[in-house]
Amino acid sequence: MAGNQRRILVTGGAGFIGSNFIRFIFQQRPKWRIVNYDALTYAGNLASLADLAGDQRYEFIHGDIRDRNSVRDALAGCDGVVHFAAESHVDRSIMDSSPFISTNVQGTQVLLDACREVGSIERFVHISTDEVYGELPLDRPELKFTEDTPIQANSPYSASKAASDLLALAYHHTFGLPVVVTRCSNNFGPFQFPEKVIPLFVTNLMDGKKVPLYGDGKNVRDWLHVIDHCEAILAVLERGRPGEVYNIGGNNERANLDLTHTILDLMGMRKEMIQPVEDRLGHDRRYAIDASKIKAELGWEPSRSAWPEALAETIAWYKGREDWWRPLKERAAEVARG
Numbered sequence: 156m157a158g159n160q161r162r163i164l165v166t167g168g169a170g171f172i173g174s175n176f177i178r179f180i181f182q183q184r185p186k187w188r189i190v191n192y193d194a195l196t197y198a199g200n201l202a203s204l205a206d207l208a209g210d211q212r213y214e215f216i217h218g219d220i221r222d223r224n225s226v227r228d229a230l231a232g233c234d235g236v237v238h239f240a241a242e243s244h245v246d247r248s249i250m251d252s253s254p255f256i257s258t259n260v261q262g263t264q265v266l267l268d269a270c271r272e273v274g275s276i277e278r279f280v281h282i283s284t285d286e287v288y289g290e291l292p293l294d295r296p297e298l299k300f301t302e303d304t305p306i307q308a309n310s311p312y313s314a315s316k317a318a319s320d321l322l323a324l325a326y327h328h329t330f331g332l333p334v335v336v337t338r339c340s341n342n343f344g345p346f347q348f349p350e351k352v353i354p355l356f357v358t359n360l361m362d363g364k365k366v367p368l369y370g371d372g373k374n375v376r377d378w379l380h381v382i383d384h385c386e387a388i389l390a391v392l393e394r395g396r397p398g399e400v401y402n403i404g405g406n407n408e409r410a411n412l413d414l415t416h417t418i419l420d421l422m423g424m425r426k427e428m429i430q431p432v433e434d435r436l437g438h439d440r441r442y443a444i445d446a447s448k449i450k451a452e453l454g455w456e457p458s459r460s461a462w463p464e465a466l467a468e469t470i471a472w473y474k475g476r477e478d479w480w481r482p483l484k485e486r487a488a489e490v491a492r493g
Contacts, residue, residue: 162188163392164233166220166266167240169199171347172282172381176237177204179385181212188212192229193240194219197486202479203346220262226269235392236279238266238323241316249436252311259315260322267326267334279334280392281323285377285402286313287338290439293373299445300338302400309437324398333397337388340404340444343465344381345472349484352411353466356418357473358480360428366419370434372412375441379405380459390453401453404444405460421467 161184167173168191177189193199195217207213218225220240230236240262242255263281270276288300289307306321308314320336327334343353356366387403395401409417415429450456459465473480 159184159186160188161235162190162233163235163237164190164192164230166192166236166238167199168215169193169195169201169203170239171198171203171351172342172384173237173239174200174203174346175344175381176239176385176388177207177213179382180389181207181210183389185212189214190229190233191215192218192220192226196242198348198350198483200346200348200479200483220266221257223265223269226266227272230269230273230276232275233273234275234277236266236270236276237282237388237392238263238280239282241282241319242312247312249311252315255312255315256318259312260318263319263322267323267332270332271326271330277333278392278395278397279323279332280388280395281320281334281336282388283316283320283336283338284313285338285340285404285442285444286310286439287317287320288442291441291443293375293440296443299443300402301445302338302402302448309439320400324400327398335391335395335397336400337391338400338402338444339384339387340377340379340442342379342381342384344469345476346479347381348487349480350487352414353418353469354473354480356415357422357470358484360418360422360424361474361477365428365430366415367430367432368411368415369432369438372410372415372431373440374411374438375408375443376411376414377404377442377444378407378409378414378460378462379403379457380465383457383459387449387453387455390449390455394453396452401449402444402446403449403455404446405457406446407457407460407462408441408443409462417463417466418470421463421470
């Protein structure tokens with residue numbers, strides 16, 4: 156799928172990665188048109204795309220991916236779909252998994268069926284996560300997730316994403332829908348909802364509050380800058396092979412304790428600002444992505460994810476955008492209180 160003029164439906168485009176992707180597309184493919192379809196749940200924020208107000212290339216539709224008629228109408232005239240819309244916070248899935256099953260599984264099924272009905276979709280990119288693979292041992296650093304790693308989801312969130320992945324791939328096999336699945340590592344960068352670890356820690360420290368570190372802090376994640384991720388998604392949208400899975404990683408593995416110390420150092424804070432808290436239930440020890448397939452087939456590899464520079468730039472962004480994150484942090488606190 157390539158060309159100068161495309162009309163792409165982006166689900167969940169008011170979220171962290173979706174909003175960055177929309178802005179990235181207009182930078183890289185200025186003649187494309189984007190339909191942003193988002194339910195504006197607590198983590199959705201149209202302020203992230205305020206600069207696009209009035210842009211004739213951009214259309215926002217307030218809708219739920221579980222609403223078949225609304226989804227079908229939104230797809231009119233589109234030839235591509237990038238499906239970000241999902242409940243994504245692991246802690247919330249542990250408290251109540253119902254919204255995750257409803258949105259991530261049933262919503263994806265509705266979207267897939269609607270794409271079959273309209274019949275014009277040349278590529279359906281389903282955005283997923285490395286969490287569907289389960290966990291890797293800390294004492295085997297040579298091991299990484301490949302696209303052939305068996306699915307072994309360990310949280311309600313990752314189980315819902317694994318189910319939606321398999322459903323999307325089944326629609327390719329059964330119906331010939333041109334689905335491609337991407338599985339990324341942990342994203343960071345601007346416009347990330349402040350319940351996630353990096354913006355949570357940065358904004359806590361800005362307010363003089365301690366940062367809550369789970370367990371022993373040895374859990375390892377591979378950190379990927381959101382714009383690196385967007386670049387990879389665009390490559391998959393244009394050149395990825397239908398029916399395939401592509402892993403997307405940052406080549407940037409860090410233990411949570413190391414992440415915390417780096418943030419403290421960059422913000423001139425002392426280690427006394429760490430508040431150890433009880434570990435998350437079922438907390439996977441290590442994720443690591445082997446992204447050699449997407450490099451070999453599509454020529455993509457990360458170029459913006461290296462620390463400490465990329466992390467310092469991210470911290471600087473949050474320091475300069477208190478007007479953006481503070482209302483969201485207050486909203487997250489209200490949601491947590493029920």
